[in-house]
Amino acid sequence: MTRRKVEVVLDTNMLIAGFFPGASRRIIRAWKRGDVRAVVSAAVLKEYEHIIAPLPFRKRERDEILALVRNRMLTRTVRPSRRLRVVKEDPADDKFLECALAGKVKYLISSDMHLKRVGRFESVEIMTPGQFVKRHLGESKTRREGNQYQREEP
Numbered sequence: 050m051t052r053r054k055v056e057v058v059l060d061t062n063m064l065i066a067g068f069f070p071g072a073s074r075r076i077i078r079a080w081k082r083g084d085v086r087a088v089v090s091a092a093v094l095k096e097y098e099h100i101i102a103p104l105p106f107r108k109r110e111r112d113e114i115l116a117l118v119r120n121r122m123l124t125r126t127v128r129p130s131r132r133l134r135v136v137k138e139d140p141a142d143d144k145f146l147e148c149a150l151a152g153k154v155k156y157l158i159s160s161d162m163h164l165k166r167v168g169r170f171e172s173v174e175i176m177t178p179g180q181f182v183k184r185h186l187g188e189s190k191t192r193r194e195g196n197q198y199q200r201e202e203p
Contacts, residue, residue: 055185056086056125058093058149060142060159061100063178064114068106072178076158077114079186080123087117087124088152092144094118094126127151135170139163149173156181 059076066073079085089097097118101111118124129147136142142164149157150173157175159165164175176184 054084054086055156056088056152056154057181058088058145058152058154058157058173060145060157060161060164061096062160063158064097064101064118065104066160066178067114068104068110072182075182075186076178077117081117083123084186088127088148088154089118089124090127090129090144090148090151092129093148096141096144125152133170135167136163138166146170146173 057076063073063076067077068074076085080087098115101114104111127148129144129151131147131150133143133147133150134140135146139161142159142161145157145159145164146167148154150171153172155172155174157164157173158178158181159175160177165177167175169175
């Protein structure tokens, strides 16, 4: 259960990981309940659609995620006014920071190593799905996956 509703920017890899059990799926479920609100820009939305649509998952699952990112009740769209050059190893990731800053969002959730290396940029903290779940969605039973503790699905 969430302590408070929080707005976040979700990196595309987090959305893809949401198809599998673990912290990313917990975040997606919190988003569907309205406990978390995603903030997107046109560039972020375009990447979501480009990457998720052809994935080899059930069409219903893909459509559900894409409908979620387009749902104006659960997702807020912003127009970044700044162009950044922060993620030198992968400049395409800058769009997520631009979106977070434009939306005055505190958290960018990502497992991307280039973004994780940045750690924090101005007011935006970059955290893994496991870190976000632990801090904002509570933690009961945990299991170790990779280097992150992730809450088990009920």
